[in-house]
Amino acid sequence: MPNNEAKFSVNQPLKTQKLFIGVQIFFRIVAIAASVASSWLMITSKQVIDIGGIVLDARYSYSPEFKFLAFTNIVVGCFSLLSLLFLVLVVRQGSNPNHYFFLFLHDLAMMSLVVGGCAAATTVGFLGKHGNSHTGWMQICDNFGKFCNRAQTSVTISYLNLICLSILTITSASKSRKMEA
Template identity: 40%
Template structure:
């Protein structure tokens, strides 16, 4: 068996595996960010305290607005990068394309980091309060609302980790000659 005839087949299999992995990670990044945004957009709870009606929605706090919109932006841009990845999966991409993927993934990771960290901080205050600032914990009264927000934040962190894997993959491919 000739060594030259084996090498191209192995390279094609590696490229196919690389492309499939990238498409899968991009799909899951889209799915997690979109699901997280939808959970936040639809999350609402009404409760009665002392005979008065109180409601909790994402629009009550600018941090959760930022979180919801950031996840929706990440979902839309993830969908675009997924479509581009699928469209170019049949042919090998050059280093420049992978560099653009690297930049895209890096920006998405930074956006998801900011959104997830901000929502985590507000979620912590909602769960535990801050006695020094005079903020009371609301999760005792809005348990379902807080639980859904927790799920959304967890999905957002999972999306962040997917983008970290994509950053590593894109940087490796952009440096290969």
């Protein structure tokens, strides 16, 4: 029985390390995919309608908030890809808490960018969907349903990206707390 306990305690850190790396790789890939999907949906969202001979169009580029979300997701996707490559290099070199601290800082910065983009796009999306009677802003999603649905899907995917980046931030922080002075 003591032999089994020794074997279990030796393999446990290796299994934990492999699980951590697997979780990191999985969530980084999901974050990259979510960033690409959200950006693509937002950039390609446009709709043209004809109301009584007047042609109106809605595009993401007409809203600074939607542009901010799209470009934020592009930046986060690119930097998440770089962090995935960095993680692969870290795994090959061995576990060093300092490397995980850099991943933590990266994940925290990327999460902060996505929070800002999601907040801005959610605000303007809410106004587009519901309007604001106190200020006289009318809702536009009744007329531009396709545009609003694509923008809403893009924002929803960005929130999925935010969840992935939050998990990455927490796990990186947990791993980096073992830093030596």
